[in-house]
Every structure is written in structure tokens, then in C-alpha cells.
Amino acid sequence: MKRFVILLLTAVLALTMPLSALAAGQIEVTEDISVSDDYDWTRFKGQNVTLNVYNWGEYISNGSDDSVDVVAAFEKLTGIKVNYTTFDSNESLYAKLKSGAANYDVIIPSDYMVAKMISEGMLRPLDYSNIPNFQNIDEEYRNGDYDPENAYTVPYTLCTTGIIYNTKMVDEAPTSWADLWDEKYAGNILMFNNSRDAYAIGAFKSGSSVNPQTTEEVDAVVDELKAQKPLVQAYVMDEIFDKMIGGEAAVGVYYSGDAITMIDDNPDLAWVFPEEGTVLSVDSMAIPATSEHEEAAEMFINFMCEPDVGKANIEYIGYTTPMHCVWEILDEDLKYSEIAYPSEDIAAKEEVFTALSDEVNSELDVKWSEMKSYDEGGSGYLFLMLLAAMLALACFNIWRKVRRKTRNMY
Structure with a gap:
């Protein structure tokens, strides 16, 4: 009987205990993700905020293949809706933003494109008081040549x-x-x-x-x-x-x-x-200058730098993490992957884009x-010649019609 009472009390405590007490200083979001409880994750609930996030394809843990759905976890935690779309190159990202065809709140460009966007005034400086998890980024990946004062970006992967x-x-x-x-x-x-x-x-x-x-x-x-x-x-x-x-x-x-x-x-x-x-290459999270939800965008970036979230992303996409606290908790196969973490001899030959x-x-x-x-066989030039001939023939026919009309007037 005594054992039953203890078990009953334990069950009641588990049900009534604040989520932050499940782990010291943590809030459980999903079975696989807990986040820091000293951050106000809920301040946008009920405000109908939608974030437009623009990322590379296959570049976030999305719930497939038994992975964690990171975007869904963020929406559940914060009440912010995420409109998540993808691009396939830095150049297409740049063209989309430059054209003004769409408005985004969080983007993930590579280092050389970050530098280009900064020089053209396309990125918004970050308020790091809203991104305390920036402290999780290893020192060696801060203040890169593309953003020397780390005013605009937070590294995502390498x-x-x-x-x-x-x-x-x-x-x-x-x-x-x-x-x-x-x-x-x-x-x-x-x-x-x-x-x-x-x-x-x-x-x-x-x-x-x-x-x-x-x-x-x-x-x-x-x-x-x-x-x-x-x-x-x-x-x-x-x-x-x-x-x-x-x-x-x-x-x-x-x-x-x-x-x-x-x-x-x-x-x-x-x-x-x-x-x-x-x-x-270093791909970094940044906020376009045209963003209408800067603070919510910074919350998303902070969420992506939570260790459990970083682990879920890296284990799904296979890229190199800039956070040692994430590397420490990775699955062993990825943690010691020679592809994601090459030898010193290979690293010595790495070049970076500027x-x-x-x-x-x-x-x-x-x-x-x-x-x-370019067509080595010359078909490109042949096409241009045929096009020129067609234009010439069209002009000739127009001239004949004008000439015939003129003659008929007399």
C-alpha cells in the first residue's frame, strides 16, 4: 500500500510539475527537443505573426525519415507561424531579394553572398540581446571576413x-x-x-x-x-x-x-x-533589411542555436556544426565522419570565398x-545565323508590301 501511495504521488507530481522542471533550466517542446527556460519564447502568442523563412533545399530537419520537425516545434513553442520556402543557389536567393518579388524575414546565404548583401545594404543589423544563444557559436567561426564585426549574421553550418x-x-x-x-x-x-x-x-x-x-x-x-x-x-x-x-x-x-x-x-x-x-563555406542566418518582423526573426535564429535543435538539424542534413556543444551530442557516426570533419591535411588545403x-x-x-x-559544335552560331536570315526575310517582305502599296497609289 505504501509503495502504491508513493507511485501515485510521483505520478501526480509529474503531471503538475512545470515543464521547466523536467530538466534543469529547460522547457520540453517535443520528445527530442528541450530549450532554455530563461528566454521568453511565448511573447508573440496570439499576435498572428507569420515569419517568411528562405533556406536551401534539404537544409533543415523536417520530420521525414523519423527526424524532428524543427519548424513545427518552433511554431508549437512560440505561436509564430512559419512560411518556409527554399532556394537552390546563392545567386537565385540574391536575385529574388533584389527584385523585391518576395519579402523574407530569415535567410541563409553563404559567406561571399553575405558580404555582397552587406555592401548593398540588403541586411539588417542583429540585436544580439534577442539571440543569447549566439554564445554557443565557437569563437573560430565568429567575425569572419564576410562579416568582420558579426553585426549581421549567425553561422548555421559549414x-x-x-x-x-x-x-x-x-x-x-x-x-x-x-x-x-x-x-x-x-x-x-x-x-x-x-x-x-x-x-x-x-x-x-x-x-x-x-x-x-x-x-x-x-x-x-x-x-x-x-x-x-x-x-x-x-x-x-x-x-x-x-x-x-x-x-x-x-x-x-x-x-x-x-x-x-x-x-x-x-x-x-x-x-x-x-x-x-x-x-x-559558412552558411549563416541573417535578416533582410526589408523584414517586417525583426524581433520574431531573431527568436527563430535563437531557437536554431539551441543545442537540441542544432543536433536535430545536423543529424538530418549531415553538415558541419559551428557549435561544439552540438558536436558533443551528435551520433557517433556523424561525430567522427571524415566527410563532415576532414583530416588536418585536407583542412590545410581549404580555401574560402571572398x-x-x-x-x-x-x-x-x-x-x-x-x-x-556555348556549343562547341557551332550549332549556337548556326541558330544565330538562321535567326538573322529570318529577320532579314521578314524585313524584305515588309519592304515589298510597302513598295507595292506605294506603287498602287499612283
């Missing part, structure tokens, strides 16, 4: 670039970026469909800087990409998932975290860091567009 390949379709594993110019891979190569990452591969191959300083440097490297184009099956971003997992291509280039996801889905796939080096001058950036945009439309 990633590197490399080659993913199908071991069943490749006799000998690639070791170099230059291997992507080997004719034995003709029609089986997937390349980045964005100018900056593709340019970096051409730069590594030719021994040039991934951060060109002159238009002449841009032209020389894009010529390398032009020479490679006849071998390329497709220029892709998120499309690479279906193509590599489905065995539609032998080799591709992409980001380390997504490579982990693809390898999990298809064990025939493998990853290599090319011997010339790799690009290390913002380019307006002149160089414009040249890269133009030359990239020209390269994408």
Missing part, C-alpha cells in the same frame, strides 16, 4: 565541396578536380549549376585563385569550363540527389553534407576531397552565361 562518385560505374576512384576533364567520364559528369562553385573547380584545376581579382583571370578559368562542357551530362543543384542516388551519372560535384545524405541512400556512392584543395569587385563579379556573370549557352 560545408566543403568535393567529388561524389558511383563505385559501380567508375573503375578507378577520381582523386583530382582535373579528372572531371577526363574523356572517359564523357556524358557522366554532373557539374554545379552556379557560377561561383563551378568557377572554383576550374580555378583549382588550372592552379588559379578561387577569388579572381581581374577580368582576365575570369576569362581564363571560364575557358577551362568551356572546354569541359562537351563532357558534362548536366549542370545541377538539388537535382543531383535523384541523379546520383538513381545511378544516372558516374561522378558529380557537390557539398559534403548532401554527400552524406546521398551515400546513406545509396551505399554504392563514395566521396573524395580532390588533391588540389576544396572550398570551405566578395568579388563589381567589375569581376559582372564579368563572371557574363562569361558564365556565355559558357552555358
